[in-house]
Amino acid sequence: MNINELYKKLKQLNDIEKYTYDLYNTRITSEVDIRLKEHFSNKVKNDLWIINNEKLMNESEVIAIHKHDRFIKFDKHKHDYLEMMFVYSGKINQVIEGGKIVIEKGEILLLDMNVEHSIEAAGFDDIAINVLIKKEFFDWIFMSQIADNDLISNFIVEAIYGKNKFKQYIHFKTSENDKVCNFMIQILMEYYDKKNGMETAIRAYMMLLFNELLRDYKKYLTSEMVSKIDSTISTEILNYINKNYKVITLKSMADHFSYNPDYIGKLVKKIIGKTLTELVKEKKIKQSEYLLHNTKMSVIDVITEVGYSNVSYFYRQFKDQVGVTPDEYRKK
Structure with a gap:
């Protein structure tokens, strides 16, 4: 033709x-x-x-x-x-x-x-x-x-x-x-x-x-609309992380949004500026801070509750983000 x-x-x-x-x-x-x-x-x-x-x-x-x-x-x-x-x-x-x-x-x-x-x-x-x-x-x-x-x-x-x-x-x-x-x-x-x-x-x-x-x-889209698209996607991703942070993996999130894990990983980094691992770590430590401050749960129970299985690894992660150990944080 x-x-x-x-x-x-x-x-x-x-x-x-x-x-x-x-x-x-x-x-x-x-x-x-x-x-x-x-x-x-x-x-x-x-x-x-x-x-x-x-x-x-x-x-x-x-x-x-x-x-x-x-x-x-x-x-x-x-x-x-x-x-x-x-x-x-x-x-x-x-x-x-x-x-x-x-x-x-x-x-x-x-x-x-x-x-x-x-x-x-x-x-x-x-x-x-x-x-x-x-x-x-x-x-x-x-x-x-x-x-x-x-x-x-x-x-x-x-x-x-x-x-x-x-x-x-x-x-x-x-x-x-x-x-x-x-x-x-x-x-x-x-x-x-x-x-x-x-x-x-x-x-x-x-x-x-x-x-x-x-x-x-x-040439074809206003900066306001680009910003809205980015903001909406960011909200979708963060909401999913907040609901599933205890067990989330890159594959499970990719399955949820019907995308390849490599692509969704790039998207998270591009839109939010942090990797999924970094976001999940921040959420888990923030939640452990809340539990240590507002409940009488033992540190071991808090560790289990937020999804960690390795105690020494949790202690390192907590101190890296908060600046003190969980025990020191509770005593503050």
Whole structure:
């Protein structure tokens, strides 16, 4: 497939577009609206429309590509996957969390799973591509490549395990970046050609695409939003440590957040400035200080209560952090 063949492919009407073409710029009936929601969702609820990856992706797929359906308005909805929209031609008008956004030709919009948005009906020349990304795509190999970039790695982590606390998106205004456009065109040609090695090639181009986006990321997000993302992730991590400090390991925390241990270790150090070992030690010693000061528990019982099994090691750790031994601390 070449660029001209790709253009013709994308301009063609798919089944949904053929069905809705005559209704473009007219009021869509409630019956059509319900059919649309049933096509994209497992459950249709008027107050909350969630587009399901099961409707759009095979179980084995971690990345899927779908041309955005033209001539129809998408009411307010969320996704259960990360979505990246690339505007191939024309423009796409969206309302995201109450604010109007226009994504122009060559630009990219990255949405997390928590964001509510609606999309105005696209015209014949308004062609956009939706890249659907499951969290499995961001395995430790991929994350290791972007872990040094605060914005994207934190965005992805918070999108996946942020418990809907912070809704975020990034609008990459890359219309003048030829590399971004070329990478997306290569991804699309691989996807539509269906040749051997397609999945490997798409992953490689996605890596290059994200690498290019990272280079100028500061243009696309305010310092306030970056700070909010960092703060929310820090809170999630510290809350988990405070609840599980007696038995926590890097592996157990990685399992909880569905990430590779090496990556979550880097994330903790980057966001909080200390290693998991340092944070757990501080929590255990702080808790032992509290127990020594406020209870009549023996030192041995305190040691056991906070999760230590080696008495002499605890004494060394306590004196290193507090400056005195546990016995001396209690006598103060």
